[in-house]
Amino acid sequence: MEFTPALFLSDEELPSGSTVPDLLILNQPISPFEVFERLWRHSRYRICADGGANRLFDIFDGPLEHARADFLPSIIHGDLDSLRDDVRQYYSSKGVEVSQDPDQYSTDFRKAIRKIEKTDLSSPRREVLILGTLSGRVDQGLGLLHEMTREETRNPNLRLWLISETNVSWILRPGRNTISTGLSAGYFTCNVGIVPVYGPAQITTSGLEWDVQDWATQMGHQVSTSNHAMGEQVEVETDASVLFTIERRRRLPEG
Template structure:
């Protein structure tokens, strides 16, 4: 898909209306994970619709990949985040993103932190954001990715800022190893930040981890109507899964690499139910472009 094209006037109007909209102030919490009895409930519309971002309790991370989200979504996610982090080369990407905005659209908040081993960030860019007030946090440890290290840095401030979710802007690009590294960070974060949820958002997809147990996912109707794709990936190994509401449902289906993997599925209903005995990667197509 190609990135949504905006005229400058339409872009500025859209961004400012999203950021200032009084409707946004009535919304509740980012992709909320509410416990109803023994079921974990997910409402992804809260993340993909800019009008829903206002009162979300999330930290936003920009990783070192191109930023291909719709600009209105990117700007709204940035402005409404409780904490903003540029991760190593993502610092260069963010500065380029800002330069590509119309003048009126550049009035975005400054990052709180720039972190990484700084092997892929331009020194002038680092200094630019230092002068803007960002805290520069070197993370030289080579045993973990810059993404994982950036998530670890969030641990002390989660309670202070009442952050319940972490959202990372990333793209698939040409580095499959980076994709796998980002997925590994989802797993690691689930262990050392047990009460905080981590998500990967990109130009066309939204991805997160389903823990063992029962889950419900409320899918926006336009994604159902347009039969957007969704996937259940058993990246933890053999997984027994039962679903309700998908076009191709599973009944105690055994998912495992080398056997069955439920990719390119789609929806029969807005309301999905997923029961899994192991960690399961959920990914879904989200944005449309004119």
């Protein structure tokens, strides 16, 4: 599979023929605004998972308040136990659908993914940009990684990108994976990691400072963290799913 994460961070339109991603906003801090604005612009269906609507509303406090009405989500969906009354009232008054799913045996993340999959059924392949974080509560961060692999395993046509405060992370599935790093364009630093958070794997890499061949990696044993991309392309061949992460530059280039 091929991955070009810089596409979603670019100031330019997506290339013709690209899959237009959906945007999932979780109930976690949104920062920085520049990254959020570009992800929003490149997405088509924008869903706030329950309290994610609070986060969207709050980033427009202060000097950005005049722009709040320009960033209306497609829907707010979840069990709604975290959605503030003032936020619900504001978005409802703007015509935003607020949809409740009271199921207590599924998370708001899972409910949001199901809702996304029910839109535009003519396109089987879906790319979802997740505005979230791996900082804060450890159990929630690990739970998010669990949900990402669960949903991609359930639906092979689904590709999930986790956009956090400093990194872009996604799952590399078994087989050969090619990553366009965007180093020369200035979107990312050279800092990358390949983390076997889903179980043992055997990997072969090229394009890293410390490449490996037929290398067994497992939590509690050896892992390829704090590695460095050396150029515009990294290849990872793996026999099991692993998490790939690359550090975003603090300031995005224009264009």
